[in-house]
Amino acid sequence: MTVPPPIVAPSILAADFARLADEVRAVENAADWLHVDVMDNHFVPNLTIGLPVVQSLRAATQLPFDVHLMIEDPRRWAPGYADAGAYNVTFHAEACDDPVALAKDLRSAGAKAGLAIDRDTPIEPYLDLLPSFDTLLIMTIKAGFGGQRFIPQLLEKVRTARQHVAAGHLELRIEVDGGIAADTIEQASAAGADAFVAGTAVYGAADPAEAVRRLRALAERAAPGA
Ligand code: DX5
């Protein structure tokens, strides 16, 4: 089983919010996507940034935006991020009663559509929906905060998804988010993930761009079929 070359997506949740444009430029030539965590203090207890910040940042970088919506009522808000120029817009399965309809809306607004699965949500009920999506984000922590410890047991969902994608010849990125760092990325890659969000491991490093390159190299080496 082979997987596409890995995507590394630094999460600006771990960046200095007072210097966001500079922090984004620090990974401009190293990252594949920029991961933007939107939290609404309802779906998760934490509160981060929203559409105006994404709109302003869009003008400050060439990097594709991977927007991760941890919000209630994504049908109301998600298409606005596609309109703002996000490359991929991911919403949570737990927050949406018609994920396929929203995926269609996002695609018609010009974005890729992503489905996120939180720590306590099984993957099986969503496997048949995957042809409607471009990315599947499997949380490797409980969504809500950066800097948490990676939960290796959740990679079982990645293995299940990878088998399903391979068997169905689906074009779908399998993304992992939470606790991804030099000591965890290889196991996630070996399980079949091919997109890797990293907040603390990138922005906590002395050289964020070098941290991104190092993570990508580790993921590449550990990928199935590599
Ligand atoms: C948390 C967010 C993550 C977060 C990951 O709910 O979805 O993207 O930034 O942070 P680290 O890499 O520090 O675990």
Ligand code: ZN
């Ligand atoms: Zn995230």
